[in-house]
Amino acid sequence: MIRARRICVTAVAVLAALAGSPGLAQAEQPYASGLSSAVDDNPLPPGWRIDGEGGTRELVWRAPEAVPMGDARVEFRTGDRLLGVPKPARDGRTFRLAVGEARPEQLTGLHVTAAGRRLDAAADDTHGSGSRVARTPAKAPANGVDPGRPGSYRTVTGQYDLAPVRLPGYAAPVEMTAEVVAPKGVTGSRPLALFLHGRHGTCYKPGSEDDVTGDWPCADGYKPIPSHLGYLRDQRLLASQGYVTVSISANGINAQDWEAEDAGAQARSSLVRQHLARWADWTAHRSSAPAVVRKAAKADLSRVLLVGHSRGGEGVNRAAMDSLYPPPAAEDGYRGPVRWKVRGTVLIGPTIFGQNPVADVPSVTLLPGCDGDVSDLQGEDFVDGTRGISRGTALHSAVYMVGANHNYFNSEWTPGEAVAPARDDFGTDPEQPDPVCTPGAAPRLTAAQQHKAGATYIAAAARLFLAGDDRVRPLLDGSGKRAPSADPARVLTHAVGGRRSGGFLPDGGAKVTGARLCSAIDPDPAVACLDPKTPGSSPHFASWETEQETGRSAVDLKWSAPGRAARIAPAEPLSLRGSQKLALRVFVPPNTTGTKFDVSVTDSANRRATLGSIRADGLPGSANTASYWAQELRVPLSAATRAGLDLKRVKSLELTPRSRSGRAWLMDAWGWAPGTSAVKAAALPRVDVGRTIVKEGDSGNRTYRIPVEISGHGSGQVRVYVLDPDNGRAENRLVTVRPGSKAIDVPVEVKGDTDYGDDVEHDIAVKAVRGAVVGKHRGGLTVENDDPEPVVTLSPVADRVTEGETLTWRLSVDAPAAVDLWEPVRVLPVTEGAELSTKDVDPQWLQDWSGDVPDPERPLSDANLWVWLNIPSGSTGVDFVVPTVRDQVAEPAESTRLALTDRNAEPLPGRPVLTGTVRDTLGARGTARQATTRPAHMVR
Numbered sequence: 001m002i003r004a005r006r007i008c009v010t011a012v013a014v015l016a017a018l019a020g021s022p023g024l025a026q027a028e029q030p031y032a033s034g035l036s037s038a039v040d041d042n043p044l045p046p047g048w049r050i051d052g053e054g055g056t057r058e059l060v061w062r063a064p065e066a067v068p069m070g071d072a073r074v075e076f077r078t079g080d081r082l083l084g085v086p087k088p089a090r091d092g093r094t095f096r097l098a099v100g101e102a103r104p105e106q107l108t109g110l111h112v113t114a115a116g117r118r119l120d121a122a123a124d125d126t127h128g129s130g131s132r133v134a135r136t137p138a139k140a141p142a143n144g145v146d147p148g149r150p151g152s153y154r155t156v157t158g159q160y161d162l163a164p165v166r167l168p169g170y171a172a173p174v175e176m177t178a179e180v181v182a183p184k185g186v187t188g189s190r191p192l193a194l195f196l197h198g199r200h201g202t203c204y205k206p207g208s209e210d211d212v213t214g215d216w217p218c219a220d221g222y223k224p225i226p227s228h229l230g231y232l233r234d235q236r237l238l239a240s241q242g243y244v245t246v247s248i249s250a251n252g253i254n255a256q257d258w259e260a261e262d263a264g265a266q267a268r269s270s271l272v273r274q275h276l277a278r279w280a281d282w283t284a285h286r287s288s289a290p291a292v293v294r295k296a297a298k299a300d301l302s303r304v305l306l307v308g309h310s311r312g313g314e315g316v317n318r319a320a321m322d323s324l325y326p327p328p329a330a331e332d333g334y335r336g337p338v339r340w341k342v343r344g345t346v347l348i349g350p351t352i353f354g355q356n357p358v359a360d361v362p363s364v365t366l367l368p369g370c371d372g373d374v375s376d377l378q379g380e381d382f383v384d385g386t387r388g389i390s391r392g393t394a395l396h397s398a399v400y401m402v403g404a405n406h407n408y409f410n411s412e413w414t415p416g417e418a419v420a421p422a423r424d425d426f427g428t429d430p431e432q433p434d435p436v437c438t439p440g441a442a443p444r445l446t447a448a449q450q451h452k453a454g455a456t457y458i459a460a461a462a463r464l465f466l467a468g469d470d471r472v473r474p475l476l477d478g479s480g481k482r483a484p485s486a487d488p489a490r491v492l493t494h495a496v497g498g499r500r501s502g503g504f505l506p507d508g509g510a511k512v513t514g515a516r517l518c519s520a521i522d523p524d525p526a527v528a529c530l531d532p533k534t535p536g537s538s539p540h541f542a543s544w545e546t547e548q549e550t551g552r553s554a555v556d557l558k559w560s561a562p563g564r565a566a567r568i569a570p571a572e573p574l575s576l577r578g579s580q581k582l583a584l585r586v587f588v589p590p591n592t593t594g595t596k597f598d599v600s601v602t603d604s605a606n607r608r609a610t611l612g613s614i615r616a617d618g619l620p621g622s623a624n625t626a627s628y629w630a631q632e633l634r635v636p637l638s639a640a641t642r643a644g645l646d647l648k649r650v651k652s653l654e655l656t657p658r659s660r661s662g663r664a665w666l667m668d669a670w671g672w673a674p675g676t677s678a679v680k681a682a683a684l685p686r687v688d689v690g691r692t693i694v695k696e697g698d699s700g701n702r703t704y705r706i707p708v709e710i711s712g713h714g715s716g717q718v719r720v721y722v723l724d725p726d727n728g729r730a731e732n733r734l735v736t737v738r739p740g741s742k743a744i745d746v747p748v749e750v751k752g753d754t755d756y757g758d759d760v761e762h763d764i765a766v767k768a769v770r771g772a773v774v775g776k777h778r779g780g781l782t783v784e785n786d787d788p789e790p791v792v793t794l795s796p797v798a799d800r801v802t803e804g805e806t807l808t809w810r811l812s813v814d815a816p817a818a819v820d821l822w823e824p825v826r827v828l829p830v831t832e833g834a835e836l837s838t839k840d841v842d843p844q845w846l847q848d849w850s851g852d853v854p855d856p857e858r859p860l861s862d863a864n865l866w867v868w869l870n871i872p873s874g875s876t877g878v879d880f881v882v883p884t885v886r887d888q889v890a891e892p893a894e895s896t897r898l899a900l901t902d903r904n905a906e907p908l909p910g911r912p913v914l915t916g917t918v919r920d921t922l923g924a925r926g927t928a929r930q931a932t933t934r935p936a937h938m939v940r
Contacts, residue, residue: 045110045120047061047062047063047064047120048060048061048110058096058097058098059076059083059086059096059097060094060095060096060097061076061086061094061095061112061120062093062094062095063092063093063094063095063112063119063120064093065093066091066092066093067088067092067093067095067114067119068092068201068212068423068425069088069092069199069200069201069202069212069214069254070114070199070200070310070373070406070425072114072351072373072374072375072376073085073114073263073351073353074086074088074095074112074113074114074119075112075113075114076095076097076110076111076112077109077110077111077112077113078109078110078111081547082543082545082546082547083097084097084098085097085263087258087259088214088258095112098759114373114375134435134436134441134442134443134591134620134621134622135591135593135617135620136402136403136442136443136490136620137402137490137492137617137619137620139482139487139490140480140481140482140491141480141481141482142481142482142483142484143471143472143474143475143481143482143483144471145463145469145471145472146456146483146484146485147241147456147457147459147460147462147463147472147475147483147485148237148452148455148456148459148460148483148484148485148486149485150236150237150240150241151240151241151242152240153183153184153186153239153240153241153242154183154184154185155181155182155183155184155236155239155240156180156181156182156183156184156292156295156296157179157180157181157232157236157292158179158180158290158291158292158295159177159178159179159180159292160176160177160178160180160290160292160293161175161176161177162176162177162278162290163176164176164252165270165271165274165333166333167253167267167270167271167333168266168267168270168330168331168332168333169259169260169267169331170252170253170256170260170267171256172216172217172252172255172256173252174250174252174253174267174271175249175250175251175252176248176271176274176275176278177228177248177249178228178246178247178248178249178275179228179229179232179235179246179247180244180245180246180290180292180293180296181232181235181236181238181239181245182239182243182244182245182292182295182296182297182299183239183240183242183243183244183296183297184295184296184297186242186297188297188298189283189297189298189299189300190242190243190244190297190298190299190300191242191243191244191299191300191303191304191305191343191462191466191467192243192244192245192246192279192299192300192301192303192304192305192340193235193238193243193244193245193246193304193305193306193307193458193462193466194245194246194247194248194272194275194276194304194305194306194307194316195228195231195234195235195245195246195247195248195307195308195309195312196247196248196250196268196271196272196306196307196308196309196312196315196316197227197228197230197231197247197249197250197309197310197312197410198227198308198309198310198311198312198313198349198351198410199254199257199264199310199311200225200227200254200410200413201213201214201225201254201420201421202214202215202216202218202224202225202251202252202254202255203215203216203218203219203222203223203224203225203251204222204223204225204419204420204421205221205222205223206223208421209421210421211421212225212420212421214254214255215255216251216252216254216255216256217252223420224249224251225251225412225418225419225420226249226412226419226420227249227250227251227410227412227413228247228248228249228250229247229411229412230247230409230410230411230412230413230414230418231247231307231309231409231410231411232247232411233411233451233452233455234307234451234454234455234458234459235247237455237458237459238458238459238462241459241462241463242297243305243462243466244296244297244298244299246275246279248271248272248275250268250271250312250315253267253268253271254311257311261691261776261778261779262353262354262776262777262778263311263314263351263353264311264315265311265314265315265317265318265353265354266318266322266327266331266332266333266775266776267315267333268308268311268312268314268315268316268318268319269315269316269318269319269321269322269327270322270332270333270334271315271333272306272315272316272319273319273322273323273334273338274333274334276301276304276319276339276340277334277336277339279293279299279301279340280301280339280340282299283298283299283301286298301339301340301341302340302341303341303343303466304340304341304342304343305342305343305344305345305346305461305462305465305466306319306320306342306344306345306346307345307346307348307458308345308346308347308348308350309348309349309350309409309410310348310349310350310351310373310374310406311350311351312348312350313345313347313348313349313350313351313352313365313379313382314347314350314351314352314353314354316345316347317345317347317350317352317356317357317358317363317382318775319342320342320345320358320361321356321358321361321686321773321775322334322775323338323340323341323342324342324358324360324361324681325684325686325711325712325773325775326686326711327686327688327775327776328688328690328709328711328775328776331688331690331776342361343361343362343465343466344361344362344363344364344461344464344465344466345358345361345362345363345364346363346364346365346366346457346458346461346462347363347364347365347366347379347382348365348366348409348454348458349366349367349368349371349373349374349377349379349406349409350365350374350378350379350382351374351378351379352378352379352381352382352385353378354774354776354777354778355378355381355385355544355767355777356385356767356768356773356774356775356777357381357382357383357385357386357396358386358773359386359389359390359391359392359394359396359773360390360391360393360394360679360680360681360682361394361679361681362394362395362396362464362465362497362679363382363383363394363395363396363397364397364399364457364460364461364476365379365380365382365383365396365397365398365399366379366399366401366404366409366454366457367379367380367398367399367400367401367539367626367629368401368404368405368406368409368450369400369401369402369403369404369436369437369443369619369620369625369627370403370404370405370426370436370437370443370444370625371404371405371406371425371426371626372405372406372424372425372426372427372437372624373406373407373425374406375624375625375626376537376539376542376543376626377539377542377626377629378539378542379398379539380398380539380540380542380629381542382396382398383396383397383398383494383495383496384496384540384667386496386497387496387503387505387668388503388505388507388508388769388770389768389769389770389771389772389773390681390682390684390771391680391682392496392497392500393497393498393677393678393679393680394497394498394677394679395464395473395476395477395495395497395498395676395677396495396496396497397461397476397477397478397493397494397495398493398494398495398539398629399457399476399491399492399493400491400492400493400619400629401445401450401453401454401457401489401490401491402443402445402489402490402491402492402619402620403436403437403441403443403444403445403450403489403490403620404445404450404453404454404489405424405425405426405437405450406425406426407422407423407424407425408424408445408447408450408451409450409451409454411447411451413425414447414451415447416447417447424439426438426624434622434624434625435620435622436620436621436622436624436625436627437622437624437625443490443620445488445489449488449489450489452485452486452489453485453486453489453491456483456485456486457475457476457483457486457491460472460475460476460483461476464476464676468676470674470675470676473498473674473675473676475493476493476495477493477495477498477632478493478494478495478583478585478631478632478634479493480493480632492619492629492631493632494585494630494631494632495632496668496670497677498675498676498677499672499673499674499675499676499677500579500583500670500671500672500673501575501576501577501578501579501670501671501673502574502575502576502579502650502669502670502671503570503574503668503669503670504568504570504574504653504666504668504669504670505570505668506553506554506555506568506666506667506668507551507552507553508570508571509570509571510568510569510570510571511568511569511571512555512566512567512568512569513566513567513569514557514564514565514566514567515555515556515557515558515566515567515568515655515666516555516556516557516558517553517554517555517556518553518554518555518556518665519548519549519552519553520540520541520549520552520553520554521541521543521544521546521547521548521549521552522547522548522549523547523548528541529541529553529554529556529665530628535622535623536590536621536622536623536624536625536626536627536628537625537626537628538587538626538628538629538665539626539628539629540554540587540628540629540630540665540667541554541628542626544765544767545721545723545765545777545778546721546723546730546732546765547730548729548730550719550732551719551769554665554666554667555568555665555666556663556665557655557657557662557663557664557665557666558662558663559657559659559661559662560660560661561660561661562656562657562658562659562660563656563657563658564656564657565600565654565655565656566654566655566656566666567652567653567654568652568653568654568666568669569651569652569653570651570652573603573604573649573650573651574649574650575647575648575649575650575671576601576637576640576647576648576650576671577647577648577671578671578673579637579647579670579671579672579673580636580637580672580673580674581634581635581636581637581671581672581673582599582601582611582634582635582637582653582669582670582671582672583632583633583634583669583670583671583672584599584614584632584633584634584635584655584666584668584669585630585631585632585633585666585667585668585669586614586616586630586631586633586664586665586666586667587616587618587619587628587629587630587631587664587665587667588616588617588618588662588663588664588665589618589621589628589663590618590619590620590621590622590625590627590628591618591619591620591621592617592618592662593617593618594615594617594659595615595616595617595618595657595659595662595664596613596614596615596616596657596658596659597613597614597616597655597656597657597658597664598610598612598613598654598655598656598658599611599612599613599614599635599653599654599655599656600653600654600656601640601645601650601652601653601654602645602650602651602652602654603645603646603647603649603650603651604646604649604650604651605646605649607643607644607645607646608643608645609639609640609642609643609645610639611635611636611637611639611640612635612636612639613635613658614633614634614635615633616631616633616664619631628665630665630667634672637671647671653669682714682771683712683713683714684712684713684714684716684771684772684773685710685711685712685713685714685715685716685737685738685739685771685772685773686710686711686712686772686773686774686775687708687709687710687718687737687744687766687768687772687773687774687775688708688709688711688774688775688776689706689707689708689764689765689766689776689777689778689779689780690706690707690708690709690776690779691707691779691780691781691782692704692706692707692780692781692782693781693782693784694750694781694782694783694784695783695784695786696750696752696753696757696783696784696785696786696787697750697752697786698752698753698754698786698787699752699753699754700751700752701749701750701751701752702749702750702752703747703748703749703750704747704748704750704781705745705746705747705748705781706744706746706748706762706763706764706779706780706781707779708742708744708746708764708766708779710737710738710739710740710741710743710744711739711740712739712773713739714738714739714771715736715737715738715771716736716737716768716769716770716771716772717734717735717736717737717768717769717770717771717772718734718735718737718744718766718767718768718769718772718774719732719733719734719735719766719767719769720732720733720735720744720746720764720765720766721764721765721766721767722746722764723762723763723764723765723780724762725760725761725762730765734769737772744764744766746764748762748781748783750783753787753818754787755787755816755817755818756785756787756788756789756790756815756817756818756819757785757787757817757818757819758785758819759782759783759784759785760782760783761780761781761782761783762780762781762782762783763778763779763780763781764778764779764780765777765778766778790813790814790815790816790817790821791813791814792811792812792813792821792823792900793811793812793813793814794809794810794811794812794825794898794899794900794911794912794914795809795810795812795914796808796809796810796914796916797809797810797879799914799915799916799917800916800917800919801884801916801917801918801919802918802919802920802921803840803884803885803886803887803918803919803920803921804884804885804886804921805884805918806881806882806883806884807881807882807883807884807896807916807918808879808880808881808882809825809879809880809881809898809914809916810877810878810879810880811823811825811869811871811877811878811879811880812876812877813871813876813877814876815876816873816874816875816876817871817873817874818873818874819873820870820871820872820873821870821871821873822868822869822870822871823868823869823871823900824866824867824868824869824900824901824902824903824905825866825867825869825880825898825899825900825901826865826866826867826898826899826901826905826907827860827861827863827865827866827896827897827898828861828896828897828898828899828907828913829859829861829897830859830861830895830896830897830915831897833892833893833894833895834891834892834893834894834895835859835860835861835894835895835896836859836860836882836884836894836895836896836918837854837857837858837859837860837894838852838853838854838855838857838858838859838860838862838863839854839855839857839885839887840860840884840885840887840894840918841854841860841882841883841884841885842883842884842885845882845883846863849865849867850863850864850865850867852864860896861896861897866901866905867880880898882896882916884918886921889920890920891920892920893917893918893919893920894917894918895915895916895917895918896915896916897913897914897915897916898913898914898915898916899911899912899913899914
């Protein structure tokens, strides 16, 4: 039985009269792959259907070909609203989402995305994406120190394989397997770098070209895909430079994280900390260590670098968080002491579904310009999302690598290098080659070039965060230097934190004149920073859980003549004292050149100084890339000093266009000084949202509260979004949180009834604003329907009629439901006698119900008539009719058969198959056409 729920669940929250969440939507008449349903005003697009069994209603999409197992979440959306994250089937093509309360009129603009990229349609470049010539950025000057050069240490390589561990919420144990590459023959302790791969296939069949599964453990005849061996080049480089490295396997998580509400972030953190705990044990007791660890240099657990690729990036971010701010014990797979210190993270093409970076742990995020998996480059939030959260001394760097894809940072995900089947994640259409990312295009890197460049920047992070060598900082902090070892890759960087001060931020009450203060996430094109029709996207505006967000803004500048200044005035004057330069993060449309601005500042005494000029050129981009990315542009503050400005009280920033016309966006601007700041993590409160599951009940009203745990120390602010599944909107409010408090109090009132309905989820999503961290960002209350399904029967109303009359059957339920019910029926071949043909029924009816036409004449059962009948809520039945037509052919009685079916169009066992018979109007009298006979295939 298929149903559309209408459980009465009302949220009454601390946020006042709260409505919320992306509304779930439902087509009036579902489409079935291969078989068809009735046509009406709101059909589902091809490839979609409504399905279900055992009372669970699902929205199903079947892809034209298998969707490879990757790191980006596959998401169902209607317009800009997130419907939910579907569960994949084993075939890699079918995705199912329990849609719950979904009204027919809501399901418009239905589509499938992964990290903002359409999976059910090609990228739309009809509006143009600027110049079709993708210009590769000029080569930057070389840095004085190149971290990509191998060191002089001799190394040892080996594996350890420990007993698997059980993690909360995961049925199968997770492996404790790792590859170690480390210096040998050295005295003293050496820093430790731990690698965690992302989400990829888990098992493969040797000798096959594409037989890859997401099982765990692997079935007979299959082998584990050794994703953890894909970073051996990076490990060897680091080990030669004196770092102990270990790359851990996470296939057991990859196979099961589709069931996890946080997409596996907490489980990956637990696995990382399980390994670190073993290394802490082995450091204290060397004799208990595996052989390769005993041969390696002793690891210094006070200097740990975590390197994560894709979902592994989000996992190591959570591990860094959990090492500072312990998670709820019930959710954690490691509950021992923290005997290590994470000094930094490297995040390669990472996911960050929670948009919850750790502000007080330095980070470097690699953003691949041709990422075909996490294609929205949402990892930019590891930089942008740290602003204003804590002390701001930790450096957070974004490294944009032109022409790099997602997979080639891991050799076990690279065709020609991997032992298992592998692919270029970006993909290519031979008829419409991408000007930036198709292999062979000027900006596109080869696998070897990309991996070498990636290793170089991982080594730069290790040298800065673990060795404290400030000479490599210019490679990471927006200073515009390059590492020759990474050539020919073109790499651009920007950063926040470190020794930056002040901060012209569009949020927080800033006033903007001469330009538009825009919102990163808003369904209204007049409010949003980028119109949804814009080809390509911006990493700065990657979507989160809601269709509209508060506190994510930028300044949108658009001009048709030079000279009109855009002014940004913060709520209070800010200090640039001690800074050498003003660093602005600005982006312009891809493939554009020569955008110029004069930059000026004004102090509280209205003294104004023009600091200098900046020029911005767009990155190489297309409709398939996230190339609206900010470059760091700097101007000296010396002119302000000469003009006598009080740099302790700067009240405004002005950008004056000098180009004839153009468009640009300002993300922020900061006072900049060279050097690296000492980082000390602040004691902050931590917020984790849980989930409670309750029964609906048969009567009365009960009030439940969404479980939220606030731990840690001190007080901070978070923004709480209450997501209402009924109206598709989210209301939010700023909340001050303290450990142990009930500051986030969201009551949910549940009304019991005896009407059959569906489960309903009432969720909240939380994001840190200031002085707080958020672990599990989303959760809520699930109200389960506990009423029995109505019994569905199919019975005849008029099953013996004369030509020109209508066959009618009644689809009935024994009791009305509180939801719309969808039930499939199918026309079957007759087992004896003549069968109704496609010319015996009304042609418009045939077109409406099967999408077919009468010619050539054939049995009605060959017209693929598998239809889904809707019994509206509150109703007890609906009729299925087959209008017949009169002809002038003398013929025997003809019949058709009808049956209730399952989701695969197979008749339900134990249910009757009904027959309808149509008698000829001519009888034995006949006509001049009596000699006409039916085709032989019409008679059974």
